Amino acid sequence: GQQVMQIPQYQHVQEGEDFTTYCNSSTTLSNIQWYKQRPGGHPVFLIQLVKSGEVKKQKRLTFQFGEAKKNSSLHITATQTTDVGTYFCAGPRGGSQGNLIFGKGTKLSVKP
């Protein structure tokens, strides 16, 4: 069945270092979304990418959608302790605009 995979599962960085998480789908996606879940919290929507090769930035966060629309990445420049949490990518299930299939997430810890 359709799968969305993320690597790495865990990432430990020193504050100020960069961080990247990668997301790969077994199928072509019409769009991809990214969410952040702080420890003890709920997932919070960060962004949606729709176009092939799209790049979007939110302050220190850079999101990319691959040319084939099967992969995506999230890059954080100069991590801060506030970046701690689990980052999930998600794509429409079965190519629909309905419910999402989530990757298992990348858990980021930042050492001050």
Added chain:
Amino acid sequence: DSGVTQTPKHLITATGQRVTLRCSPRSGDLSVYWYQQSLDQGLQFLIQYYNGEERAKGNILERFSAQQFPDLHSELNLSSLELGDSALYFCASSVAGIGYGYTFGSGTRLTVV
């Protein structure tokens, strides 16, 4: 406050029991989704409703059922509970269409003992 309200926040119950989790979506959102989050399985899609009608089913057990009411709030019923049902249950809502992500509630942490 995300605008999606889930109650209760915590629930501890014994095996074999039945519980009901409640969700009120963000004002204006017609779609409601239920997800189960456990440590090793990530966010698993259970069921989706749109404007009162079931739209899609995921990995939802036969012991679980859900419904969405005319006022758009939703309830997830879990019966014959097993230890393995212990997890965080999230409700999310969304506006239909591209460009709108999910808004998640704060979740219900279910512990089956």
